[in-house]
Amino acid sequence: MNFKDEFKNFIERAASLKDAAQTEEATKMSLIVPFFQLLGYDVFNPSEFCPEYTADVGIKRGEKVDYAILLNGEPVILIEAKASNKKLDRHSSQLFRYYVATSAKFAILTNGIEYRFYTDLDEKNKMDKEPFLYLNILNLKDNQINQIIKFKKEMLDIPDIMNTASLLKYNSIFKGIIEQQFQRPSDDFVKLFLQSIYKGVKTQTVLEKFRPVLKKSLNDYLNEVLNERLQSALNTASIENTEKDSNLSTSEEWEALSIIKEILKNTVDIDKISFKYTESYIAVLYENNSRKWLCRLILTNTSKTFIVPDESKKELRYSLCDMDQIVEYSSQIINIANRYLLPFKDIPTELLHTKWGTYEMPEPYCIDLTRGPRTDLKTLKA
Numbered sequence: 421m422n423f424k425d426e427f428k429n430f431i432e433r434a435a436s437l438k439d440a441a442q443t444e445e446a447t448k449m450s451l452i453v454p455f456f457q458l459l460g461y462d463v464f465n466p467s468e469f470c471p472e473y474t475a476d477v478g479i480k481r482g483e484k485v486d487y488a489i490l491l492n493g494e495p496v497i498l499i500e501a502k503a504s505n506k507k508l509d510r511h512s513s514q515l516f517r518y519y520v521a522t523s524a525k526f527a528i529l530t531n532g533i534e535y536r537f538y539t540d541l542d543e544k545n546k547m548d549k550e551p552f553l554y555l556n557i558l559n560l561k562d563n564q565i566n567q568i569i570k571f572k573k574e575m576l577d578i579p580d581i582m583n584t585a586s587l588l589k590y591n592s593i594f595k596g597i598i599e600q601q602f603q604r605p606s607d608d609f610v611k612l613f614l615q616s617i618y619k620g621v622k623t624q625t626v627l628e629k630f631r632p633v634l635k636k637s638l639n640d641y642l643n644e645v646l647n648e649r650l651q652s653a654l655n656t657a658s659i660e661n662t663e664k665d666s667n668l669s670t671s672e673e674w675e676a677l678s679i680i681k682e683i684l685k686n687t688v689d690i691d692k693i694s695f696k697y698t699e700s701y702i703a704v705l706y707e708n709n710s711r712k713w714l715c716r717l718i719l720t721n722t723s724k725t726f727i728v729p730d731e732s733k734k735e736l737r738y739s740l741c742d743m744d745q746i747v748e749y750s751s752q753i754i755n756i757a758n759r760y761l762l763p764f765k766d767i768p769t770e771l772l773h774t775k776w777g778t779y780e781m782p783e784p785y786c787i788d789l790t791r792g793p794r795t796d797l798k799t800l801k802a
Contacts, residue, residue, distance in 0.1 A: 422675055422742040423572070424565055430458055431557050438533055438558075444503045448486070451532030452501050455557075460573035461489060473498070475518040485518040495524040496578070497571075502531040512536070512549070519547035525578055533557060539585050552589035566678060574747050575682060602642070605634045672724075673702060675743040676717055680704055683750045684714075687757045701727070712760045714753060715746075728752050731759070 434451055441447040453463050463469045473488035473495060487499040500515040502508060508529050519527045527538040527547055537553035540546055555564055570581055601609050610627050613634055673695065681690040688706065696703040696710065706712040716727040724740040728749065738749065772779045
């Protein structure tokens with residue numbers, strides 16, 4: 421089972437338990453600790469996941485944050501927990517004090533359902549007032565699951581998350597402003613649009629006249645764009661579905677691609693990594709070049725096979741239980757990508773020598789034999 425499927429199971433369980441978890445301790449044990457256990461942390465090892473971590477503030481001693489995730493003995497993530505029926509708005513100040521008193525780079529405020537992720541984008545070593553990531557696990561989007569994956573123990577990359585945090589924070593702020601303008605355009609926003617179409621004095625009466633017109637225009641435009649994209653997506657999906665094996669799991673394919681891009685983000689331009697579908701396997705390519713394949717995946721209902729090329733382009737095959745296991749082969753994938761950064765002529769090519777000349781060997785192919793009773797025989801009447 422891949423991480424996204426495991427997380428969906430966790431969400432279902434959380435939904436069934438949240439009403440029963442009325443106290444902070446119940447919330448911790450039934451919702452919060454399992455969340456971080458799912459991310460790969462050893463929640464029973466206090467040198468990694470430390471409960472009641474001391475975060476003394478100034479002259480106040482004995483201040484303790486509910487949990488701290490430690491790396492080499494130093495706190496990396498602070499976690500302040502509240503009961504599932506508590507609102508989080510009034511509790512960030514407490515976490516703010518803990519953050520200043522430690523060397524942690526991230527802080528999480530949660531009631532087991534809502535998770536607010538903080539860092540120090542505005543002022544170093546001082547927790548921001550606004551979270552850079554807000555999650556409600558009962559109303560989660562796929563792109564938010566991808567952000568959660570970055571906090572998995574084996575994927576934790578502090579500089580990368582810091583870079584992403586800035587984008588997420590301001591992206592969230594901008595979306596909030598856009599939402600407000602779509603619901604009720606402000607005076608300044610209306611004036612901006614009137615500059616090129618209305619030459620008279622922009623009095624309050626004029627603004628009130630054009631405000632509903634602008635609101636309707638914005639929403640009409642948004643609906644038109646969404647409809648066009650939806651139709652385009654449906655058309656594309658229809659074409660792709662005729663080309664792809666019906667047994668393939670789209671979520672697994674894209675999870676694999678996401679993991680491989682995460683592994684290679686510091687090695688190559690990840691925008692140059694793509695999928696190619698064949699009858700027998702899915703190839704992950706660099707620069708959309710079939711001779712620069714990073715790995716191949718064979719996904720069926722009963723098995724998952726992960727294939728990488730060695731230096732002579734021979735296949736090395738590994739069985740997977742889920743896509744997360746690809747991380748175990750990170751060093752091999754990075755080495756393969758580094759080989760492709762060399763001039764193309766330096767990439768080992770298998771040659772076929774014949775009396776008629778020397779030829780490059782074609783790409784290897786697989787024959788997929790289906791076991792079971794034959795279906796091509798005609799039944800004759802006795």
